Amino acid sequence: MKKKDLLSLLDDPDVQAKLQKILVPTADVTEQTDKSISEIEDSNASEPDKRMEPSPEQEEIKMLKEIIDKLKKRFRAEKSANDQIHQEKLGLEQAKSLLSREIRGHRQVIEQKQAELEKLQAKSSQKLEQVNHEKKTLQTEINDYKERFAGDLKIFQLYNSLSSTTRTSLKGIFKDDSLEGFIACGVQEKNITSLWDYIKGELIEDTNKDNDKLVAIFNFFFSRYVMAYPMYQKQKVTVGEEFNTELHIKDGQSLPSSIIKDVLLLGWINIKTGKIIRKTIVRC
DSSP states (O other), X not given: OOHHHHHHHTTSHHHHHHHHHHHSSOHHHHHHHHHHHHHHHHHHHHSOOOOSSOOHHHHHHHHHHHHHHHHHHHHHHHHHHHHHHHHHHHHHHHHHHHHHHHHHHHHHHHHHHHHHHHHHHHHHHHHHHHHHHHHHXXXXXXXXXXXXXXXXXXXXXXXXXXXXXXXXXXXXXXXOOSHHHHHHHHTSHHHHHHHHHHHHHHHHHXXXXXXXXXXXXXXXXXXXXXXXXXXXXXXXXXXXXBOOTTTEXXXXXXXXXXXXXXXXXXXXXXXXXXXXXXXXXXXX
């Protein structure tokens, strides 16, 4: 076999596999082969050189040596590559282990934070529910307050809408300009009587544009007044009934007629004694 043909066989995968089985298991085989080749060379060198050209045996030895050198070189390269791959594999396994530990650590932190978040959400939910409950309770109280004092606010606004002349005339009755002072003054017995007397005079003269507002203010305070003094009650007077001087007083616009056409300001009586405290102002 020629050298060229033999060398070309080294590129064949099957040949490489068989040679590797022969050469790779032990380094002694390579050493032994090298020793044999050296012995053969030494033996040949000791013999007289019969011819100038190398013998076929020498050619074969040289060729085998080249093959072995090439195989050794490839074996070393493959071994170095395998060692490098092994080292890289170890590095990857170490990195994988480190990464796994980091992932477990991060996962534990995430689980801890998730638990804390759930606790905070639960507390926030409870707090929000409590706040909503308190808000609802407060709104109910506000609505109750508005409902209870809506009348007070409305009548106070009506009082403030009176002309400055009218409010000046009422200074002796309403001595305090605040809402609380206005209500406190209006329900006093002497002030109820004074307010009615003032409105009576304005109705008889019939020149004050605030008369309707004044009547409304009086009716509001009288309804509060009778809550404290239930023995008093407004007179019951209806349009169409006959005028009675003992029960009624005509305003300045009334005609000589004896039939009541309008009730302007109700008077009141003491229901226990039947005594008329103030007569009703009417228009005939």
